[in-house]
Amino acid sequence: MHHHEKGDPLKYEYQYINVEWEWGLVDRTMLSHRSIIDQQAAAGWRFVTIVPTTSRGAVPMAADLVFEREAANPPVVDESDETLDEVSPSGGDESYSM
Numbered sequence: 001m002h003h004h005e006k007g008d009p010l011k012y013e014y015q016y017i018n019v020e021w022e023w024g025l026v027d028r029t030m031l032s033h034r035s036i037i038d039q040q041a042a043a044g045w046r047f048v049t050i051v052p053t054t055s056r057g058a059v060p061m062a063a064d065l066v067f068e069r070e071a072a073n074p075p076v077v078d079e080s081d082e083t084l085d086e087v088s089p090s091g092g093d094e095s096y097s098m
Contacts, residue, residue, distance in 0.1 A: 013071040021060065
């Protein structure tokens with residue numbers, strides 16, 4: 001059984017792809033999102049949800065397809081950067097010179 005170490009949370013990265021639907025006089029089946037989802041899945045992204053970004057009344061005109069995947073190199077949080085800067089040798093040289 002695989003368990004995850006405490007203090008080592010999984011980091012995820014997200015990708016947002018905006019899809020626009022053209023509504024003409026003829027009824028259209030909206031399938032353009034399917035090929036995008038398939039392409040992203042093949043590239044290792046997992047489809048999470050769809051978020052409407054533009055609508056005309058109750059009719060969706062555009063939406064973000066949201067994908068996630070485990071981050072290979074989790075981004076370093078800014079607070080960590082500051083801590084590293086404080087600890088870095090270059091910052092402490094002057095205090096050690098006599």
